[in-house]
Amino acid sequence: MSVRWNQVDTPAEVEAPLGDLPAPAKPGxxxxxxxxxxxxxxxxxxxxxxxxxxxxxxxxxxxxxxxxxxxxxxxxxxxxxxxxxxxxxxxxxxxxxLRRDARSTTGSVTVSERPAGDDVMLRGLLTYPRGAETAEDTWSLLVADGDAPGPRPGDPVAVWWAPGTDTVVVRYHRGWADDVRGRTRR
Missing domain, CATH: 1.10.287 (Helix Hairpins)
Incomplete structure (x- = not known):
């Protein structure tokens, strides 16, 4: 499975429609x-x-x-x-x-950190419902010094997936994660 991270600028953008995805980069x-x-x-x-x-x-x-x-x-x-x-x-x-048949859901992540120079390499396990089953995918994300902070262990994330593909798009914003946690605790 391939996990594409999409750190957004505001909490409202996390659940916004997926929109147009960039085409994959061609090798040199x-x-x-x-x-x-x-x-x-x-x-x-x-x-x-x-x-x-x-x-x-x-x-x-x-x-x-x-x-x-x-x-x-x-x-x-x-x-x-x-x-x-x-x-x-x-x-x-x-x-x-994903452009044709993207489906969204909320998942959660486990996180481990490792310093990478001035940056931090995050990696862990993404868990989310995929149809009738629960999918688990490994992921990694390099958070550069000065970028928005990455997810915390157990944080909720928005996941887009499509039947017939092994790629998922994950959106995250710490404010959105705090809002979701607050709504589920009430």
Missing amino acids: LVRRWLWLVGLVVTAGVYVARRLIDNPSGELEMWLMLGLLGGLALTAVAALVRYRDDQRLAAETKAVEE
């Missing part, structure tokens, strides 16, 4: 096309090896190492491209499903 050119560079280098080394008549043992070794290195680079870069394409397709599908 190097991540997308490094496999092609590796393939061209590998082909160039192979052609060089075939054109050299009777190479010395040392040159033969370096050409083979270059060929193996180029093949390794091509294979790893192709796997990175494949995984990036899978992630992009899943995130695009999730955004489309």
Whole structure:
């Protein structure tokens, strides 16, 4: 499951309609096309090896190492491209499903903190009703120094989910969480 955090500026924005979600970010050119560079280098080394008549043992070794290195680079870069394409397709599908059939509910979070320089890394478990079941997703959120504070353990959060997708959008504001806690205690 993928949890997208949306820290809002006012308590009223937490339960506002989800609105338009940003399209997923595409990987950079190097991540997308490094496999092609590796393939061209590998082909160039192979052609060089075939054109050299009777190479010395040392040159033969370096050409083979270059060929193996180029093949390794091509294979790893192709796997990175494949995984990036899978992630992009899943995130695009999730955004489309959330735009089309978003359902909202209230969930709660567990929180653990870890300092990360001047910032704080929050992580924990998000629990919310999803249809007839209760879903539990792990989450993490980097709260930069000067940003709005993140959730406290047990705080309520607004959760948007859509059937057929593993991505949820979570909205949070500390004032809203205090209001919800106050209403449920009465």
